[in-house]
């Protein structure tokens with residue numbers, strides 16, 4: 001078996017006048033995440049985990065935030081483009097796990113919708129995508145509600 005593992009991390013600041021998109025889902029919240037694209041922190045971490053496992057660099061190299069083409073881009077569209085690259089390289093997703101670190105909003109109620117949005121893109125069943133919410137126990141910038149951070153791991157298999 002030819003297995004590859006990747007790790008991804010991302011952080012975005014909260015800011016006004018933006019909708020909060022996380023895991024491909026719009027979440028009702030007074031603040032959104034600031035970024036060049038739609039700033040979907042979870043999808044960005046997942047993309048970097050996939051690219052790391054595939055040996056294909058990182059999200060900033062593939063989709064530079066200086067490129068107007070990616071202004072307000074849907075991160076799920078970027079994920080779909082990454083999955084195309086993986087497919088061409090003969091790689092398929094075995095499992096993805098992730099953690100969303102945020103003080104607010106609560107993540108758990110939105111996990112089923114995130115899975116419905118992301119599993120078809122990743123080509124996996126619901127039990128092969130983990131999404132867990134954690135607070136930062138009030139510590140640091142995340143604890144003060146200034147930002148969301150996400151971690152993701154991806155296990156890929158190269159088809160024979």
Ligand code: MG
Nearest residue numbers: 010011041044
């Ligand atoms: Mg990002």
